[in-house]
Amino acid sequence: MTDGDAGIIERITPWALGAAVFLLSMASAAGSVGVESTLPGPVLVAVAAASAVAAARARRSLGPLAAVGAVAYAWLVMWPAAVAASYYAGTRLRRRDLWLYVGSAVAVLALSALVSHRSGGYRALVAGTPANVILTSGAMLGLPLVAGLWVRARRQVLAALRERAEQLRREQVLRAEQARAQERARIAREMHDVVAHRVSLMVLHAGALEVSAPDERTAEAAALIGGTGREALSNLREVLGVLRSQDSVRGPQPTLADLDRLLDQTRALGIVVARHDEGTARPLGPVVERTAYRVVQEALTNVHKHAADARTDVFVRYRPAELEVVVRNEPSAGASGDLPCSGWGLVGLRERVELVGGRLEAGPRDEGGFQVVAGIPAT
Structure with missing residues (x-):
């Protein structure tokens, strides 16, 4: 019912x-x-x-x-x-x-x-008559009264059972929250002990190399490595803060306004990257812009790993109902093959895009190279 x-x-x-x-x-x-x-x-x-x-x-x-x-x-x-x-x-x-x-x-x-x-x-x-009075008293007073008392007792028992079930549900939710908090704290400790320590060493070595670099090109490369490492440490601290506390407040998250800075960092590594905006640019929700930024970031990371000398084009297309992001690289002469179409990075990226109701396609192109296409609802 x-x-x-x-x-x-x-x-x-x-x-x-x-x-x-x-x-x-x-x-x-x-x-x-x-x-x-x-x-x-x-x-x-x-x-x-x-x-x-x-x-x-x-x-x-x-x-x-x-x-x-x-x-x-x-x-x-x-x-x-x-x-x-x-x-x-x-x-x-x-x-x-x-x-x-x-x-x-x-x-x-x-x-x-x-x-x-x-x-x-x-x-x-x-x-x-006395007999009928007694019989009538039982039928008019006794039976209805007993029925009412039974109904009230049953209601009280059901109410107590519902309250007990609700209490058990609250306790179960509380235990689950405590377990999640403990797991977040454990992950945060492991990430701090392993990842943060390694990145800190990388930043220190990059700083030492910048100071003692034999030429200007090496110093610039060391400075870029150090800056990227410090940015990674900052992002890592934000993630660790969120893991440590459910009520932590995230810092400013990247949006499409930060996309040019991301592309400049890629260009500084010697990769030719071109940005193409199509359609009428308009303000979008923070979740949409942050997801689009992460799509480009992950795609460029794959280019760094597998096709460092390939020209890459980034398309940001403003559709009426969605924002389409395309990252496309040409065939790489120095790589053994095209970018892989699977891996934990793209798997996580697909989950991120689908979580906001979008779609993500990644795979090799017919003419060579690799392409990542994401459609993110913008309504």
Whole structure:
């Protein structure tokens, strides 16, 4: 059952109960399931209608239903409202109020028995004899009251089980968060001990080489290596900070505005790189621009590794619904073959692009060389 179906049943039930009380009250007054009354029809309809309205509103207030039920039974032996009141008393009243209700109900039953006994006839036989009074008391007071108490106990048990399940769920989430935090801390320590230490040594050696370089070209290369290493250390510190704490705040992330700086770093290594912008440039979301930057960065990294002397073209195409990034390199004369179309770098890159709803294709070109194409939704 869906929440919508439960809500519909919740709204219909009170009025269905009211309709049932009205029909049974009229049947009781007509003598079909009770004592036939000699009062005029409009009076009987008014009493039955009052019982029905009080029963429909019993969830909000039990007092009117109990009062109408007491009057209807003592006056007309009209029992449906009294039965509904006993049931709701079992589901809602606390112990002290419950005993007060039972005492009042016994008094009403005794009053009705006295009136029925004095009235004589069929009413005295049905509701005025001791045996029938005891039987009526059990049927009108005891059974509905026990049913209401059972329903209340069941609701309390279900509520306790739901609370327990929710508590277990919260504890499970907390344990999972603690496990993730511990794993992040472990990864951060290992990365710091291994990667950060090695990169720091690389920066130190690059600085020493820059100072003692025999020629200007070597000094420039050492300076470039040192600058790149320091930037890598800065990025690594950001990653380690995020790993150490879930609430860590990331520093400024690269966007398309930083793309030219990335291309200049590649050109400084002797690789010919050209940028081509197509379409009308427009501001995009930070996630879109950061993903596009990482696509170009990873593709250029593969060029560094496998085709260092190949001319490379970077295309940034502003489509109506997406940003397309293409990194394409020509065949490399110094490489043993084209760039591989698999590897952890491209696998991670594909996961990054697909995470934002995009697509990534990477593979060799028919005319030679390698190409990476990423389409990133920009809407």
